Amino acid sequence: MIKTKIKIINKLGLHARASSKLTELANKFKCDIRIKKDNEEIDPKNMMDILMLAASYQDEVQLITNGIDEVIASKEIENLFLDYFGEGQ
Amino acid sequence: MINFNLNGIPVSSGISIGKAKLLTHALMEVEHYTLDKKEIKNEIKRLNKAITAVKNDLNKIKNNLLKNNQIEFETFINTHLLLLKDKNFSKKPIDIIQNSFCNAEWAIKISLDEVVSRFDQISDPYLRERKLDVIQVAERITKYLLGHPGGQIGSHVEPNSILVAHDISPADAIQFKQIKYAGFITEVGGTNSHTAILARSLNIPSIVGSKLAKNIINNDDLVILDGDEGVAIINPNQKILDQYKNKKMAWAIEQKKLQKIKKIVCTSSDGEIIKLMANIEDSGDIKSVKDSNADGIGLFRTEFLFMNREDLPNEEEQFQSYKSIVKSMRGREVIIRTLDSGADKMTAADKKETSNPALGLRAIRLCLSEPRLFMTQLRAILRASYFGKIKILIPMISSIQELKQVKLLIERAKLALTKEKIKYDENIEIGGMIEVPAVAINADFFAKELDFLSIGTNDLIQYTLAIDRTDDSVSHLYNSIHPSVLKLMALTINAAKKHNKEVSVCGEMAGDTKLTRLLLAMGLTNFSMHPTSILQVKQKILETNIKKIKPLSTKILRSTDSDSIETIINKINI
Numbered sequence: 001m002i003k004t005k006i007k008i009i010n011k012l013g014l015h016a017r018a019s020s021k022l023t024e025l026a027n028k029f030k031c032d033i034r035i036k037k038d039n040e041e042i043d044p045k046n047m048m049d050i051l052m053l054a055a056s057y058q059d060e061v062q063l064i065t066n067g068i069d070e071v072i073a074s075k076e077i078e079n080l081f082l083d084y085f086g087e088g089q
Numbered sequence: 090m091i092n093f094n095l096n097g098i099p100v101s102s103g104i105s106i107g108k109a110k111l112l113t114h115a116l117m118e119v120e121h122y123t124l125d126k127k128e129i130k131n132e133i134k135r136l137n138k139a140i141t142a143v144k145n146d147l148n149k150i151k152n153n154l155l156k157n158n159q160i161e162f163e164t165f166i167n168t169h170l171l172l173l174k175d176k177n178f179s180k181k182p183i184d185i186i187q188n189s190f191c192n193a194e195w196a197i198k199i200s201l202d203e204v205v206s207r208f209d210q211i212s213d214p215y216l217r218e219r220k221l222d223v224i225q226v227a228e229r230i231t232k233y234l235l236g237h238p239g240g241q242i243g244s245h246v247e248p249n250s251i252l253v254a255h256d257i258s259p260a261d262a263i264q265f266k267q268i269k270y271a272g273f274i275t276e277v278g279g280t281n282s283h284t285a286i287l288a289r290s291l292n293i294p295s296i297v298g299s300k301l302a303k304n305i306i307n308n309d310d311l312v313i314l315d316g317d318e319g320v321a322i323i324n325p326n327q328k329i330l331d332q333y334k335n336k337k338m339a340w341a342i343e344q345k346k347l348q349k350i351k352k353i354v355c356t357s358s359d360g361e362i363i364k365l366m367a368n369i370e371d372s373g374d375i376k377s378v379k380d381s382n383a384d385g386i387g388l389f390r391t392e393f394l395f396m397n398r399e400d401l402p403n404e405e406e407q408f409q410s411y412k413s414i415v416k417s418m419r420g421r422e423v424i425i426r427t428l429d430s431g432a433d434k435m436t437a438a439d440k441k442e443t444s445n446p447a448l449g450l451r452a453i454r455l456c457l458s459e460p461r462l463f464m465t466q467l468r469a470i471l472r473a474s475y476f477g478k479i480k481i482l483i484p485m486i487s488s489i490q491e492l493k494q495v496k497l498l499i500e501r502a503k504l505a506l507t508k509e510k511i512k513y514d515e516n517i518e519i520g521g522m523i524e525v526p527a528v529a530i531n532a533d534f535f536a537k538e539l540d541f542l543s544i545g546t547n548d549l550i551q552y553t554l555a556i557d558r559t560d561d562s563v564s565h566l567y568n569s570i571h572p573s574v575l576k577l578m579a580l581t582i583n584a585a586k587k588h589n590k591e592v593s594v595c596g597e598m599a600g601d602t603k604l605t606r607l608l609l610a611m612g613l614t615n616f617s618m619h620p621t622s623i624l625q626v627k628q629k630i631l632e633t634n635i636k637k638i639k640p641l642s643t644k645i646l647r648s649t650d651s652d653s654i655e656t657i658i659n660k661i662n663i
Contacts (some may be wrong), residue, residue, distance in 0.1 A: 015215050016222060023171045039630045047202070048178050049172035051219045054211040089210045 001066040002074040010084040013056035018085035023047045025080055031067025033077070054067075091649075097299030099276065099319035100285035104337040105272035105294045106330070107249035109310045111303060116609040117157060119194040119231060119452030123185075132186050136193040137179075139233035139589040141401075144173050147228070159315055172226045178630070194234045201227040216400045233339055242258040251301050251321075255626070257284040274302050276323055280597070288316075289600070290370070292621040294376075296321060298561055347624040349384045355627050357609065359634045365627060366424075366617035367516075372410065375417050385422040387617025388482070388543070388595045389414065391466065392430045401462065407469035417475035424520065424617075427469050428456055429484040448558060452485035457505070467502040474514035481517060482543055488524040495519070522595075524548035529577035542585045543617070546596025550574050564631075569598050570607070570651045570658065574584035579646055582612050588629075592618050598647045605629040606661045610642040 004042055010018060026033050026044040035044050036058060042049035065074040080086075122324075124132055127297065151166045172178050191199075201224065208220035251272040271293060278284045278297035288295035292554025294316025306312065306323055313322040313333045355363045367378040371394070378386065394402050394410055415423045439494045447649060456463035470481055483495050506513050518540035523529050529549065536542060546569060551558045553574050556567050568574070578594070583584035585592035593615035598604050600618030602625050608616070609630065616626060638661045648654045 012215055013213060015399050017399075019219075020167045020171055024167075032598050036323065046175045046177055047168070048175045051216065051223075052204075052207055054210070054213055054216045056213040056216065 001064065004063045004074055004078055006061055006063055006081045008055050008057055008059045008061065008081065010081075011057050012087070014050055014053065014058065016051070019047060019050040020051055020086070021080060021085050022077070025077060026073075029065070029067075029069050029073040029076075031065050031073050032051055033073060034064040034065075036062040036064065048061055067080045084086050093305075093323055095274075095299050095302060095321040095323060097302070097319050097321065098278075098280060098285075099294030099295075100278075100280055100282075100297050100315050101273075101295040102295060102317045103289035103292070103294035103340055104316065104333055105249070105251060105312075105314045106337065107251045107271040107312060107314075107332060108247065108249075108272075109249040109274075109306045109308060109312045110255050111306065111308050112254035112400075117144060119235075120192075120196045120200050122192050124190045124192060124312075126190065129186060129190065133183050135234065136196070136230075139193070139230050140179055142233050143226070143229045144170065147173070156232050160657060167220050169226050172223060177633050178223075178226070178554070194231055197227050197231055198235070226494065246467060251314055253306050253312075253384065254474065255303060256282075257287060271538060272312075273297075274299050274312075274314065275307070276300055277561045278303050279558070279561055279567060282559065282561070282564075284595070286619075287623065288638060290619045292369075293541070297358045305577070306552070347628060350624060350627055350631060353631070355384075355630055357630055357633050357635045359636050361614065363609070363630050364593070364615040365623050366593065366595075366615065367620040367623065367631075368617055369414075371618070372414055372567060374620065375414065378418075378598075381620040381623035383421075383620055383623055385424070385478075385613070386414070386418060387424050387593055389423060389425045390429065391426060392428055395428060395430060401465075404465045404469045404472075408472045411470055411473035411479070412476050414521055414635075415473055418477060420477060422480060424480045424482050425473075426482040426484055426522070427453065427466055427470075431457060439576065447551065447559075448451070453483050453491060453495065454485065457491065457498075460498065464502055467499055471499075471502055471506055471513040472511060474517050475512040479514065479517060480520055480541065482520045482522060484522045484545070485524060485529055485548070486521045486535070489534060489538065492521065492535070510597055520591075522548075523581045524552065526553045528579055532581040533587065536581075536584040536588040536590050539590065541591040542581060542593075544578055544581055544592065544594045544596065545593055546574075546598040549577060549596070565661075568605065568651055571646055572646070572651065572654065575607075575611070575629070575654070576646060579611055579642075586612065591615060600626060600627045601660065603662065606633055606638055607642075607645065607658050609633055610636050610638045610661065612639075612642070639661050 003068050012018065014022065018043070022044050033044050035053065037055050040053060042053050044050055050087055063074060063077055136475050147166055154166065159268065166575060172656065182193065185191065185196040185199055188195060204223055205220050208217055211217040229657060248269060252270045253273060253274045255276045257273065257275060258280060273284055273288050273293065274296040275284045275297045276299060282297055284295065285295050294314050295413035296314065296316060296319050299403040309323065310323050311331070315323050323623065334605055335587040355365050364384050366385050367381060368376070368388040369378060369386055369392070370390050394407060395506050408566065411425060451460060471478060473479060481499070486492055496519065503515070520543055521539045522542035522543050522545045524545035526549070528535055547558065550567060550569055554566060554568065554571060556563050558567070582592050594608060594613055595617040598608065599616040600622030606628050606629065618626065641657055645657050648657070
């Protein structure tokens with residue numbers, strides 16, 4: 001199991017476009033993936049879960065991956081956040 | 090089948106013949122009924138079938154968008170597809186069916202209500218807005234369940250369909266540009282409602298304010314839509330159909346004739362050159378601008394860049410958009426109006442309910458209260474000004490202080506760009522929309538301060554006559570030839586002339602051929618309108634001797650009521 005803390009740095013937070021990207025990426029991996037914010041924990045493979053998590057700019061979330069490809073999953077998802085979801089700001 | 094007529098307000102001319110397509114809100118029609126235990130299995134099957142059908146539809150739309158390279162829309166469809174694949178989204182209704190033995194439509198509605206209430210608790214306004222995506226997907230599924238798929242914006246539409254809707258919101262409008270409808274019929278609205286303006290910009294016949302249209306017209310009814318007379322004929326007999334086919338052909342020939350005057354310089358018969366400019370909303374309108382051979386863009390409404398999205402366009406995105414438009418105009422001038430949002434054209438940032446949005450924090454008021462948003466736009470416009478002839482137009486100015494504040498901010502934006510060694514047009518002209526009566530009354534003061542003036546008649550009429558443009562119960566009072574409106578326009582035109590400043594009319598009046606001669610008589614030499622109206626107006630100008638009709642303007646301005654004004658207008662139009 002890998003746990004990583006990630007801060008949301010793109011200005012719009014996990015809005016529709018970013019959420020789509022995250023769902024698509026998460027579904028590429030076999031391992032179990034969770035994203036935790038405060039006391040809420042969701043499965044990023046489900047689009048609606050992500051939307052309802054409502055993670056905004058500057059929020060801190062925890063990424064938990066658990067399973068066969070957990071290392072690469074953790075890394076790639078973290079990179080997506082750090083890359084501002086490809087939005088440039 | 091019986092044929093019958095339906096009346097409405099004609100807002101966009103031409104004749105269309107096609108099948109009716111009703112825009113409905115399926116979720117409002119859903120009823121609840123209890124199922125037998127042995128029906129449960131089939132009900133779940135029915136739901137799954139509907140979900141698969143919607144999935145297939147969305148995939149089809151997505152592929153079409155990819156083929157046409159419309160990436161922006163693809164992400165939007167993608168969100169919907171991912172929602173459908175979401176386990177919680179599609180499983181929840183199944184649980185509800187199993188536990189409470191209800192019909193699938195009801196299960197969708199119940200689970201949607203719960204999701205929506207959870208979304209409503211989200212504090213971030215951008216993220217809260219995403220509930221709309223969920224609602225739209227649920228709506229699609231419900232439509233399949235109810236047995237009338239399609240009809241929703243963005244879904245597949247047969248060519249030549251006539252859209253029948255309660256109303257078309259400005260946010261729907263952008264998506265209609267992708268779909269080729271042959272006409273619109275709406276139950277509410279007036280001559281200057283958004284549906285009307287949209288229909289004219291797409292050049293398709295339309296009538297609005299046709300009450301009960303949705304109750305009377307059924308999906309796939311054959312409809313003749315006469316946008317000149319304001320009539321829709323439902324299920325016409327062969328004789329009427331033939332008659333209208335001929336009428337439609339005659340109209341097409343008339344349109345062809347107009348093509349012949351396209352290349353001619355627009356001059357009145359007594360030799361005065363009149364400038365004809367185009368109003369546009371986005372780069373998609375450039376083609377019709379070129380088709381009309383307009384002298385330039387007299388009004389680029391930038392708010393459409395800000396609509397139908399959950400974020401705000403950044404400086405680079407705006408810059409690219411302005412640059413591509415100014416470059417495509419190849420040296421002809423482009424007047425960019427800064428964000429005119431608020432009121433009815435909502436953007437993500439200012440979606441707040443107010444009781445009187447037309448008088449609220451909108452246009453330049455909004456921009457001055459959100460200086461960062463305004464600065465971003467000013468920088469983008471200035472940067473684009475290096476690539477062609479751009480002028481800045483400020484909407485809804487209401488005082489000299491406001492104007493001074495705007496100028497100061499523009500100076501600041503210029504200074505910052507100079508420091509960053511970014512090139513721009515240092516002599517860029519700044520104009521103001523004359524649409525608040527307070528400004529027209531003292532047009533003299535404003536003409537002195539501004540480089541050019543542009544009369545926005547739609548709002549000027551709304552504010553002068555105290556009539557809400559979006560309220561169809563008062564739309565009969567909306568009157569563009571009200572003596573007080575014409576007086577304010579005359580004051581503005583004369584003030585501009587006195588200070589040697591250019592003045593144009595950019596509202597709907599400029600594109601109305603019935604009023605072309607009136608405006609010419611009042612001394613207007615610069616018109617800006619929908620590109621699709623330009624050739625018709627040009628035709629009228631070519632046939633007009635301005636010197637001859639000028640004396641009538643004094644008579645018009647002395648008239649006490651619009652009935653007598655109308656009589657004079659009819660006389661000069663002969």
